[in-house]
Amino acid sequence: MSLKIAIQGIKGSNHHQVAQDYFGADIELVECLSFDTLVDRLLTNKADKGIMAIENSIAGSIIPNYALVYHNNLHIIGEHYLNIHHNLMILKGQKLEDIKEVCSHPMALLQCKEFFRDYPQIKLVEDVDTAETAKRIQEQGLRHVAAIAPSVAAELYGLDIVAENIQTIKNNATRFIVVKTKNKELPKEEINKASLRFITDHKRGSLATVLNVMSDCNLNLTKIQSLPVIETPWKYAFFVDVTFGKYDAFNKAKSLLNIMSEDFKVLGEYKNAML
Structure with a gap:
């Protein structure tokens, strides 16, 4: 039986590409038009695992997804980095000068902002997904409307690419995390990365003290993101x-951080995909 993999978006999206890269082609896609729906599919056992974008090298962190992982008690079991290529695509027979409106995911629009400075007549409209817009253009025969999506979406939905790689910074990558409702036990010798969540005291130097413990235990800090605790302004x-x-070093740090910080939680222990 094929793994059911929940993705944000539909076939032809970047999440679809990551699902194939990480799990292979023999998977059953569970398409979700929002990350909240993706989480719901996991919690109701309609999907085995999920793929979630968590940060982009240009646009930064997708902050709500950190909260989704924590509040729904999801476990990060892996990660994947994907180089992002944004392409402008339209109905066959149309030309670039025919475009009056471009619909795409807000993150894609943000990453292609500079390209559209040369086309002030084009209206940029936020949509739920990149590939979903491409599919709608094809199904509804939408003229004068373009999508920003991966090249595979143009192939799947029979559209013409009128401009390739329109992202502002060509070296544009997104980090995706692989999540499930239950922790996946890897052999400790294979684990070399972890995601943590904690709260520090409202005292001078409390965060610095925690970071010093990490350093003393030979942990390398690769990401830090703060989020307001909604219940406590x-x-x-x-x-x-x-x-x-070495996992032993991390294990020691876990014990210390559990004592030194408030509401300490390990969100996931997995392999570093950058190695």
Whole structure:
């Protein structure tokens, strides 16, 4: 039986590409037009695992997804980095000068902002997904409307690409995490990265003390992101990614951080995809 993989978006999206890269072609896609729906599919056992974008090298962190992982008790079991290529595509027979409106995911529009400075007549419209817009253009025969999507979407939905790689920064990558409702136990010798969440005291130097513990335990801090604790105004939770050479060092840091910080939680232990 094929794995059911929940993705944000539909066939032809970047999430679809990551699902194939990570799990192979023999998967059953569970298409979701929002990350909230994706989480719901996992919690109701309609999907085995999920793929979630978590940060982009240009646009930064997708902050709500950190909260979704934490509040729904999801476990990060892996990660994948994908080089992003944004392409402008339209109905066959149309030309670039025919475009009056471009619909795409807000992140895609943000990453292609500079390209559209030369086309002030084109209206940029936020939509739920890149590939979904491409599919709608094809199904409804939408003229004067373009989508920003991966090249595979143009192939799937029979559209013409009128401009390739329109992202502002060509070296544009997104980090995706692989999540499920239950933790996946890897052999400790294979684990060299972890995602953590904790709250520090509202005292001077409290965060620095925690970071020093990580350093003393030979953990390398690769990401830190703060999020407000909704229930307590002006209090912040920190989401941190660390890499390490030996699991024992991380294990020691976990014990110390559990004592030194409030509401400490390991969100996932997995392999570093950058190695």
